[in-house]
Amino acid sequence: xxxxxxxxxxxxxxxxxxxxxxxxxxxxxxxxxxxxxxxxxxxxxxxxxxxxxxxxxxxxxxxxxxxxxxxxxxxxxxxxxxxxxxxxxxxxxxxxxxxxxxxxxxxxxxxxxxxxxxxxxxxxxxxxxxxxxxxxxxxxxxxxxxxxxxxxxxxxxxxxxxxxxxxxxxxxxxxxxxxxxxxxxxxxxxxxxxxxxxxxxxxxxxxxxxxxxxxxxxxxxxxxxxxxxxxxxxxxxxxxxxxxxxxxxxxxxxxxxxxxxxxxxxxxxxxxxxxxxxxxxxxxxxxxxxxxxxxxxxxxxxxxxxxxxxxxxxxxxxxxxxxxxxxxxxxxxxxxxxxxxxxxxxxxxxxxxxxxxxxxxxxxxxxxxxxxxxxxxxxxxxxxxxx
Numbered sequence: 001x002x003x004x005x006x007x008x009x010x011x012x013x014x015x016x017x018x019x020x021x022x023x024x025x026x027x028x029x030x031x032x033x034x035x036x037x038x039x040x041x042x043x044x045x046x047x048x049x050x051x052x053x054x055x056x057x058x059x060x061x062x063x064x065x066x067x068x069x070x071x072x073x074x075x076x077x078x079x080x081x082x083x084x085x086x087x088x089x090x091x092x093x094x095x096x097x098x099x100x101x102x103x104x105x106x107x108x109x110x111x112x113x114x115x116x117x118x119x120x121x122x123x124x125x126x127x128x129x130x131x132x133x134x135x136x137x138x139x140x141x142x143x144x145x146x147x148x149x150x151x152x153x154x155x156x157x158x159x160x161x162x163x164x165x166x167x168x169x170x171x172x173x174x175x176x177x178x179x180x181x182x183x184x185x186x187x188x189x190x191x192x193x194x195x196x197x198x199x200x201x202x203x204x205x206x207x208x209x210x211x212x213x214x215x216x217x218x219x220x221x222x223x224x225x226x227x228x229x230x231x232x233x234x235x236x237x238x239x240x241x242x243x244x245x246x247x248x249x250x251x252x253x254x255x256x257x258x259x260x261x262x263x264x265x266x267x268x269x270x271x272x273x274x275x276x277x278x279x280x281x282x283x284x285x286x287x288x289x290x291x292x293x294x295x296x297x298x299x300x301x302x303x304x305x306x307x308x309x310x311x312x313x314x315x316x317x318x319x320x321x322x323x324x325x326x327x328x329x330x331x332x333x334x335x336x337x338x339x340x341x342x343x344x345x346x347x348x349x350x351x352x353x354x355x356x357x358x359x360x361x362x363x364x365x366x367x368x369x370x371x372x373x374x375x376x377x378x379x380x381x382x383x384x385x386x387x
Contacts, residue, residue, distance in 0.1 A: 004032050007274070008089055010109050011100035012036040013044040015205045016123045016149065019266045020098050020274075021048055027280055035089040037101070037109075040064060046071035053077075056092070058085045060105070087112045096274060098149070099124045102207050103330050104372050111135065111365070114144040121273030123149035125224045126330075130323045131368045132227035146228070147273040152221055153228055154269030155247035155260035165230040172249040172257075173221055174241040175300065176200065176264075178213040181240060185304055191343035193336065200242075210333045211307075214346050215300065219311020223322055226315060233315055238308060240298045245287065263287060307347045310354065319361045321354060323368055327375035328353035335383050353379050 007024060011017045017038075024031050037058040038045035046068060049057035056078045059068045065081035072079045080088070090097055090112040097113040098121040099106055106124040113120050115138060122128070127135055139146050148154050152173050160168070179198055180188055196213040197206060204212065211217035218238055226233050244264040251257045262268050263285040271282045302309045307329075314325040332349040335341045341349060353375060362368060 002030060004030060005095040005274075006034045006093070007031050008035040008092060008094040008097045008113070009033065009100065010037050010086065010090060010097065010106060011039075011102065011123075012048050013038040013041040014100055014102060015208075016100035016266055016270065017098070020100065020270050021052065023267055023271050023274060023280075023282055024052065026282065027274075030280065031096075031274065034094040035092055037086055037089055039101070039105075042067045042071055046075075046077075049077045050075045056080060056089060058082075058089045060086055083108065090118075091116060095119060096121060098270070098273070099127070100149070102126075102205060104130055104326060107131070107369075111138065114138050114146075115142050117143045119145040119147065119276075121147050121149045121270065123270075125150060125220050126326050128224045128227040129220050129326045130372065131362065131365055132223065132322070134362065134365055134368070136227055147276050148224075148228060149266075149269050149273050150221060150224070151262075151264070151266065151269050152248040153225060154272055156225065156229060156250060158260045158272065159248075159250050159258040160229060161252075167253040168231050168250060169235065169253050170251040171225060171229060171231050171236045172251065173218060173225060173236065173238045174244070174246050174248055174297075175215060175218040175238055176212065176244045177240040177242055177298075177300070178215060180213055180304075181242065181301075183304075185344075188304065189342060189344055193339075196336075196343060206337060207330070207333055210336060210346070211329070214307045214343070215305040216307035216311065216329055216347070216350075218300075219308045219314075220326070222308075222311055223315045233312070238300050240300050241296065243292065243295055245292065245295055261287060305347075307350065310347060310351055314354065317359055319359050320357075320368075320371055321359050323362065323371050324354055324357050324375050325350060327372045328379045331376050331379040331383070340383055349379065349382060352382060356382075 033052040033054045035056040036049050036054045039060045059081045062082040069079040086109040090109040096119045099110040100123040104126050107127050110127045197209045199209050246259050249257050249259040265284040267282050314321040328350045332346040
């Protein structure tokens with residue numbers, strides 16, 4: 001008899017969370033859901049919690065607690081709210097936690113799951129960007145298992161021969177290039193949020209879509225890859241691959257290059273995180289290589305997409321600098337979506353904040369949280385005043 005594994009989904013109403021739900025529903029013989037969380041979408045959270053038969057549903061915005069409680073009345077699903085409740089959900093004894101809360105907001109809950117030694121399917125790259133060395137030390141200390149859910153890192157995880165890490169010459173992270181990879185700088189100056197949200201290959205949430213358009217998403221993934229895999233920064237490269245078929249590659253010392261390929265569908269890496277070290281069948285489009293015809297690869301343009309350069313600079317600087325990069329970027333992306341800055345000013349704002357705040361060693365998580373708050377305030381002030 002198959003013993004079902006219990007699952008907690010942090011950020012169940014987002015794009016990764018919704019894809020996770022699709023897999024869980026199609027494999028109800030293997031998994032049951034213990035807890036689900038969302039930021040503000042009460043209706044979707046309640047409907048999903050009831051549909052999955054979750055024990056607990058958490059809304060991060062405490063002001064919406066009564067709305068959630070009302071929506072769940074008579075369902076048997078417990079309603080809770082607030083940041084502490086998010087941490088409590090991750091602390092419950094579920095076998096697998098899918099960490100899909102976008103941005104630094106998901107860090108404390110992800111840390112709670114790590115500290116109880118859970119298997120964590122990590123879709124929240126900011127966790128490792130903001131405090132990568134500290135978080136990985138916690139993974140080792142508490143015996144947690146970290147399975148990357150980003151398609152690129154999942155690809156590397158699947159083809160990296162851990163026992164042969166010394167024989168790895170390069171890791172190649174692929175990037176779609178986003179919707180503006182062939183646009184001129186003049187055209188990019190007038191980009192609208194609607195245009196930036198229209199990713200050519202992937203169906204993602206607003207923040208990740210904008211990060212993909214600026215290529216900051218690939219920069220964050222570069223930093224994350226250095227935390228996850230035993231390969232130094234100068235041996236991790238980014239290549240633009242518009243088809244999003246090859247999700248990443250590992251080159252070994254004998255010249256062999258191993259790649260993981262698949263349709264651009266997040267359900268594949270999510271399913272692997274849920275089923276590892278086994279695999280489960282999911283209903284995703286299969287590749288038709290005759291139809292695809294060719295796969296293209298080019299170098300990224302660091303002039304038109306300076307966010308990728310900034311991320312590598314932050315990675316090389318280390319300490320507090322990646323935290324500054326991430327916090328400033330989150331605020332700048334929000335400002336772009338609300339019309340306060342232009343598309344090109346997103347990276348400009350991040351660079352100004354990186355130059356403004358003095359770098360220092362990152363000693364503990366409390367320091368990181370304090371720095372994150374400060375950078376957000378300073379970035380808002382910079383956007384509002386221009387200085």
